[in-house]
Every structure is written in structure tokens, then in C-alpha cells.
């Protein structure tokens with residue numbers, strides 16, 4: 001168990017080139033210097049990924065973004081010094097990697113638009129679109145397309161995301177590593193071997209930030225109901241959430257042990273926890289995740305029809 005947590009903490013930390021051996025560092029540089037990356041869609045997720053990549057040492061001149069909105073492209077060019085293009089085909093021409101950062105409902109049209117080019121160039125396609133399966137992408141782009149499907153979450157916007165990745169059989173070992181290094185620029189990355197687990201990932205970490213926000217909202221409201229001023233309840237809630245997450249990440253012990261340690265028999269925490277348990281808190285969370293996973297499967301059927 002301790003080993004698992006050690007590996008988890010190591011993967012939470014970004015791998016910086018300085019941590020690698022000289023040979024690995026040279027290889028890392030060579031790969032980065034020769035990898036051209038095009039984002040299709042320059043919205044929220046693209047902005048956070050580009051920000052993370054540049055902070056990680058990616059050369060902005062190797063990054064291109066295409067978007068329908070010229071104003072947004074101008075902002076991105078000024079902020080990051082990257083290349084921009086309103087034309088998806090032109091933006092993706094010559095790219096080693098094309099990252100689809102567009103809404104799920106338009107992935108099919110964009111994938112079909114770029115299919116011939118991507119097949120000819122043998123580009124790696126990374127999709128961050130929720131619910132779009134690799135089989136659907138292969139069907140739209142080409143049977144031999146190398147595809148990494150990933151599911152980041154909103155804390156990626158503050159470089160604290162959690163991203164699960166799945167690679168199809170056409171993805172090479174080098175493409176696998178590059179895809180991981182791109183997503184690791186905005187937080188933790190974890191590979192799944194079975195694509196069907198992406199629905200569970202979507203239910204847990206994809207939608208997860210909202211669950212914690214919901215709990216924070218409830219804590220804050222309950223604190224106010226007990227007489228705390230709103231701002232005081234807010235600050236205490238936020239710092240408590242941050243502190244608990246930090247303790248859980250830094251500890252080698254699981255959440256249940258940490259909880260038991262701060263729950264003295266006959267104390268105040270025990271009384272609150274008993275109240276949660278009397279109302280089947282675990283069961284409620286489990287039902288919520290099952291509902292989210294079922295919705296993820298429904299969306300995949302809806303947007304991924306081939």
C-alpha cells in the first residue's frame with residue numbers, strides 16, 4: 001500500500017527534465033524539439049493545456065491552435081506566442097500531434113474534415129472530448145489511426161487536474177509517452193487499459209470537482225446556519241477542503257484511517273459522521289456515481305454513433 005501511495009505522489013509531481021538522467025534528458029529534448037502540436041479548438045481546456053505545456057518548457061513555436069473565433073486566436077497568440085489559424089486543415093498540416101479540444105457534438109464533423117490529412121501524416125490524435133470512443137474516432141479518421149482518448153477535469157485550469165488516458169493499439173511507445181507528458185502539464189495522469197472504464201473515470205474525476213463544490217456549498221450554508229458570517233464560513237470551508245486534500249495526498253494512509261484518527265470517541269466529529277452514516281452517505285455517493293457513469297454511456301451512444 002505504501003508503495004502505491006509513493007508512486008501516486010511521484011506521479012502527482014510533474015516530471016521535469018532536470019529529474020532525468022543525461023541520456024533521458026537528451027532524448028526528452030529531442031522528442032520535444034521535434035514534436036509539433038496542433039490544438040483544434042482554443043477554448044478553456046486548450047488554454048489550460050497550452051499554459052501548462054509552456055510552463056513545462058515546451059517551445060511555443062511548436063504549438064498551433066485553430067478556432068473559429070479570430071478574436072480568441074489573437075488573444076492566444078499574444079498571451080503564449082503560439083501560431084494560430086482559423087482553418088483546421090492548415091493548422092493541422094505537418095503536426096505530429098493533433099489534439100481535439102472541441103465539444104463532443106462537433107468532434108465527428110472535425111474528425112471527418114481532417115481524416116485524409118491525419119491518415120496521410122500519421123499524426124497522433126489526442127481527444128479530450130467527453131464520451132467519444134476511440135472506435136468512433138477510428139471510424140471517422142481511418143482504421144489505422146493512432147488515438148489517445150483522455151478525460152481531464154476542470155482543475156486542469158489551475159494545473160491541478162486529474163486525467164485518465166487510454167491508448168488504442170496503433171499508438172507507439174513514444175506517442176504514449178508524449179501524450180502523457182502533454183496531459184501531465186496540467187496535473188496527475190493515469191492510464192487505463194480498458195476503454196470502458198472511461199465511463200467510471202468520467203463519473204469519478206471528470207464530474208468529481210462538482211461534487212466537492214457541492215459539499216463545500218453545503219458546509220458553507222450549514223456554517224452560516226450555525227451563526228457564522230458568510231465570509232468566515234466560506235474561508236473556513238475552503239481552507240478545510242484544501243488542508244484535508246493535502247493531508248490525504250501527503251499521507252501514506254488511506255482516507256478511512258485519516259478520518260478515524262480525527263474522530264475521537266464521544267467527540268463532535270463522531271456525532272457528525274454518525275449523522276452522515278445514518279443517512280446512508282456511502283450509498284448516496286455510490287448512486288450518484290452510477291447515475292453519472294450511465295449518463296456518460298448515453299452520451300457516448302448519442303455523439304459516437306457511427
Ligand SMILES: NC(=O)c1ccc[n+]([C@@H]2O[C@H](COP(=O)([O-])OP(=O)(O)OC[C@H]3O[C@@H](n4cnc5c(N)ncnc54)[C@H](OP(=O)(O)O)[C@@H]3O)[C@@H](O)[C@H]2O)c1
Nearest residue numbers: 041042043044045067068101102103104128129130152154
Ligand atoms: N472543461 C472541462 O473541464 C473539461 C473536462 C474534461 C473534458 N473536457 C472536454 O474538452 C473539450 C473542450 O472543452 P472546453 O471546455 O475547452 O470547450 P470550449 O471552451 O467551448 O472550447 C471549444 C472551442 O472550440 C471552438 N470550436 C467550435 N467549433 C470548432 C471547429 N469546427 N473548429 C475549431 N474550433 C471550433 C469553440 O468555438 P465556439 O465557442 O465559437 O463554438 C471554442 O472556442 C470538450 O469536448 C469537453 O468534453 C472538458
